[in-house]
Amino acid sequence: MVLLATLQLETEYQCQTALDLCKSPTDTGLVTQAAAGRHLRLMSLPQAHDPAIAVCLCEDDYPGWLPVTALESLQVAAQPYQAPEWTAAAIAAQIPAIIHFTQAAMAQPNTYLWGGTVGPNFDCSGLMQTAFAASGIRLPRDSYQQEEFVEAVELNDLQPGDLLFFGRGDRPNHVALYLGDGRYIHSSGRDQGRNGIGIDSITDLSDRISATYHQQLRGAGRVMRSYQPQGQPMACR
Template sequence: MQLFTLAANVNLYDAPTGDRLATQGAAARFLWAPALQPAQPTARLYVQLAEDEYWGWLDPSDYPKLQPATTPYQPIPCDRATVVSAIEAIIEFCEAARRVPHEYLWGGTVAPHYDCSGLIQASFASQGIWLPRDAYQQEAFTTPIAPRGATIDEVLPKLERGDLIFFGAKEKATHVALYLGEGYYLHSSGKECGRNGIGVDTLLPSADPVGTAYRQQFRGAGRVASSYLPMPNFCAF
């Protein structure tokens, strides 16, 4: 396999055919892919992003956006103090994304259209802090605020601005939001059960149907303590 950098944004799909996104790769990210030949194949390539180890299928039309990396990918570690110093910039990233025309996009990690975990990942990455890609992975990566099964009333007093809030079924987190303080959180929610984009809701009892629906799916909260570091020799190929 060969390490590339992306000269422009790309879509990665979740299958060799079809239009369902797995994720997106922003310009300047590192990506593992089979070495390209002069006669490039016409089928999608299975590739892996370096920073979060996430995989997907790349369209042949995007092969010209792959540039052989001139330096190895070197993750940059950080501690909780670094994260804390970046929280306000992370929140402003999300607020700025909210202010421009956009809609919810499953698999979206590149402006202007995001899914829930894509927005969270992109906002932290804007400050050099990498998180895993999906909501359930982000939940596993963060430090729990309270034991699993704790109620909103038990968790709420312990939350700090910039913590992550997780929602979903008992088995798995399927949605993530960024805590703003005073019970409010910012998130990118879907078209059928949400706001079709980035909005603010509350963990407190409310007559709003969106906030009420997510309250019923509350799983817990986590605190980002460091940047995600891929395993040594992590390429999955």
């Protein structure tokens, strides 16, 4: 357990259990989750009666607010987070395991959870980030960050393991993992999806969900590297 009086800005802390990060000190809505073992650093020190502390997750530079009550689940990290280095060929060799992770997650009872990254309930980009992280490959957190991170590929050159991006605005708001044969797996919400993880298609549009998402398909990308932290929080949703 970390005591308030011992907190330091330059120190990395490690999560001993999965933790929920909030949108703001006064908004307890989930913005993301930190799995056990993840590292974080403080962005400011708490003042008296503060309900939450501003933090940034080290692996993806993602900011959020950690409730003060969760401090008991932190401990000082034995050593700073070291980002793994991956080649494109090494990542390609992990694609079957990444696909297996998403399919195993689909086999568990689940629902769509905005901000979910630790399971069994995920949001779309949380499922992608966690599936790759299970093989040691780090992606940015949000779908638009993932689109900027990957190497763009044409839809007629898709390979299993590529990411598909969807959205009607100037940036994506949904992401999926391509499985091959026109199919992709994703965690989609209740409004136009399955309220959980399911498989849809970019070629067979006879299904309502596939047809709905196909109208929003904006492109695809291939993961060619593992994210290297910049040490500064990203601009997030």
